[in-house]
Amino acid sequence: MNTPIRRALVPGVAALALLLTACGGGDDDAEASSGSGSSEVDYSSLSGELVAGGASSQQTAQESWLVGFQEVAPDVAYSYDPVGSGDGRTNFISGGYALAGSDAYLTDDEDELSQATERCNGTAPIEIPNYVSPIAVVYNVEGVDELNLAPEVVAGIFAGEITKWNDPAIVDANPDADLPNADITPVHRSDESGTTENFTDYLDAVAGDVWSAGVVETWPTEFGGEAGNGTSGVVQVVTENANTIGYADASQAGGLGQAKIGVGEEFVAPDAAAAAKILEVSPRVEGREDVDLAVDLDHTTQEAGVYPIVLTSYLLACQEYEDQATADLVKGFISYVVSDDGQELAAQDAGAAPLSDELQEEIQGIVDGITAAS
Incomplete structure (x- = not known):
C-alpha cells in the first residue's frame, strides 16, 4: 500500500x-x-x-x-x-x-x-547580484545516495512525464544505483516564489519541448505533485515522504540527497563554487544602465564545472x-x-x-x- x-x-x-x-x-x-x-x-x-x-x-x-x-x-x-x-x-x-x-x-x-x-x-x-546560491534538486529514495539527472529528465519528472524511479531515462545515467519500481512524487512550492521562477527558467531553457509552462513564479497546477509552503515546506515534505523529489535552495536542503545535474559530458553537484561560475559565463541584460548588473543566466552552458540551476538574488536600491x-x-x-x-x-x-x-x-x-x- x-x-x-x-x-x-x-x-x-x-x-x-x-x-x-x-x-x-x-x-x-x-x-x-x-x-x-x-x-x-x-x-x-x-x-x-x-x-x-x-x-x-x-x-x-x-x-x-x-x-x-x-x-x-x-x-x-x-x-x-x-x-x-x-x-x-x-x-x-x-x-x-x-x-x-x-x-x-x-x-x-x-x-x-x-x-x-x-x-x-x-x-x-541600482540592481546588484548580492546573493548567489545553487538550487538543489533534492530527493528521498531509500538506498540511493547518489543520483545523476540529465536536464531533460529533470524536466520530464516535474512535468509529470517520467513517473517511475526505475524509468530507463534515470537508470541509464545511474547504472550502479538501486532504483525502485516506485512512483515518483514531485514536490513544488505552493506560494509565489522566486525560487520557482529560477527553477522553471532552467526547465524552460534546457527542455522547453518537455516543460510547456514557461517561466512562472506560481507552480502550474496541471502538472500535479505535492506542495510545500516556502523552501522549508518543500524540504519538510520531501524529508517525511519516501520516493519524493523537489527543488530547494541548497543551503536549506539539510540531509536530503542532492542530485548532480548534467552539463555537457559531466554531472555537476550543487555546490557554491560551481554555482558562482555561472555568472562568469552568462551575459548581462541588454539595454541597461551601468548601475544595473542584471544577468541573463546561461542555463544551457556546456562549460565544465558550472552548476546550471542557480538562484541569483539582487539588492535593489x-x-x-x-x-x-x-x-x-x-x-x-x-x-x-x-x-x-x-x-x-x-x-x-x-x-x-x-x-x-x-x-x-x-x-x-x-x-x-x-x-x-x-
Missing part, C-alpha cells in the same frame, strides 16, 4: 521581520573591520533606521549581515522582512523600503522598471534618495554586504557563492555613487 503524503504545515502568521536595534557608541575601528578596502564608508559615523525587505531566499544571509553590520555600525537599526520577491519589489517602488531583495530583476512587463526609475527621482535603479541620511545608510549597508567580511559570512552561514573580486569592485564603484537629491 502506498503511504499517504504528509503535507508541510503552512505558517499562520506573516514572516517575522529581522531587526537589530542600535546599541552602544561608535567603534573607532569600524571602517577597517568592514573587510572592504575600496569602500568610502565610515561605518562608525552612521546612525538611524534602515528598513528593507523582500526575497526570503536571502533570509539566512540577511541574518548574518545584520549581526556583522551591527558590529561595524552599532548606531544603525536595520530590519529586513522576508516577505518574498514580489512584495519586496512593490514596497521598494512605493517607497516603503529603502532597498529590497528580489530573486528576479526588474522588467517593464508590469512597468516595474519605469516605476522604480520614477521612485528613484528619475534615475535608473536608488542612485539618488530624498535625504542624505538614507543615502548614507543604504551606501553603508550594501558596502558591507559586498565586502570580503560580508561575503564570507553569507558563504559560511547561508552557503552562498562569494562574489568574484572583479564583481565586488564593480559593485562598490556603483554604491560609492549613491547620493541625495540636491
